Amino acid sequence: MFREVQQNKVSLDIISQIRDAILSGTLNPGDRLPPEKELVCDFGVSKHTLREAMRALEVMGFIEVRKGACGGAVVLEVDLKTARESISNFLYFQNVSIRDLSEVRKVFEPHLARLAAERMTPKDLDDLAATQACCLESMARGDSTYEHEIEFHRIIAKASGNPVFMLIQDFVNSGLAESKNRLRPGNDFQERLFTAHQRILEALRSREPELTASRMQEHVCEVEHSLEELQEERQESMRKTGCTDHDTSNGRNGERA
Numbered sequence: 001m002f003r004e005v006q007q008n009k010v011s012l013d014i015i016s017q018i019r020d021a022i023l024s025g026t027l028n029p030g031d032r033l034p035p036e037k038e039l040v041c042d043f044g045v046s047k048h049t050l051r052e053a054m055r056a057l058e059v060m061g062f063i064e065v066r067k068g069a070c071g072g073a074v075v076l077e078v079d080l081k082t083a084r085e086s087i088s089n090f091l092y093f094q095n096v097s098i099r100d101l102s103e104v105r106k107v108f109e110p111h112l113a114r115l116a117a118e119r120m121t122p123k124d125l126d127d128l129a130a131t132q133a134c135c136l137e138s139m140a141r142g143d144s145t146y147e148h149e150i151e152f153h154r155i156i157a158k159a160s161g162n163p164v165f166m167l168i169q170d171f172v173n174s175g176l177a178e179s180k181n182r183l184r185p186g187n188d189f190q191e192r193l194f195t196a197h198q199r200i201l202e203a204l205r206s207r208e209p210e211l212t213a214s215r216m217q218e219h220v221c222e223v224e225h226s227l228e229e230l231q232e233e234r235q236e237s238m239r240k241t242g243c244t245d246h247d248t249s250n251g252r253n254g255e256r257a
Helices: 007-023 036-043 047-059 080-092 098-119 122-141 146-159 163-183 187-205 209-241
Strands: 063-066 072-075
Touching: 007 036, 007 047, 036 047, 047 063, 080 163, 098 146, 098 163, 098 187, 098 209, 122 146, 122 187, 146 163, 146 187, 163 209, 187 209
Parallel strands: none
Antiparallel strands: 063 072
8 A cells, every 4th residue: 555755854744645545435434453563564664754644634624543442544534624724824825815715715614604594494593693792792891702603604614414515614704704803893893794694684585595605795895894994004004114924925915815
């Protein structure tokens, strides 16, 4: 199954081979990798090097190393959380901007809202209402509402029944959360988002797909406009104070998400 690794990239080569075996279906969830002694021989490496690669694969969510008489490395199912983290780690270094995220949202989220209006269950609607209630309570206390805003969109994605939509929505949510944590929108921003979400919820309750999609489109555009305004204000403030920010060096007017 495995071949001897190149000595200049030992750990990376081991990780790559095992990962490829899992993704190709040669190894399936629940399968055990060969014993350590056999892997050491197959790869032509030391126990220390092999264990280093195993630890990396475990952190990545591909395997679980179990101890005891029935222990060893067992292949795990790559779940939504693992996939989301892998994509997020890659895209973090691509200088994804607010505009980039917004372009995706404008194409994706209105369609998702349309599907949700057709497929959403009474429980989904109750969950959205509960999230809105929690958001309102947080606003009254002066607390952050980011968590509730993210949950609102996650429930809509889940209602689609499509795991790919859920993955995309989770990535978008993480990018928006990073922007909000960095730009720190004020109470007026939170209030506008709450109102927009309430209008979307009303459209979902009425089971009107096109109205729901239209309101989601308006919401996405409003968030983009607000965050870009905050970004410009931040850059202007930094120019006046003579500060520098790595976000302004990405060639996209410092709009990193």
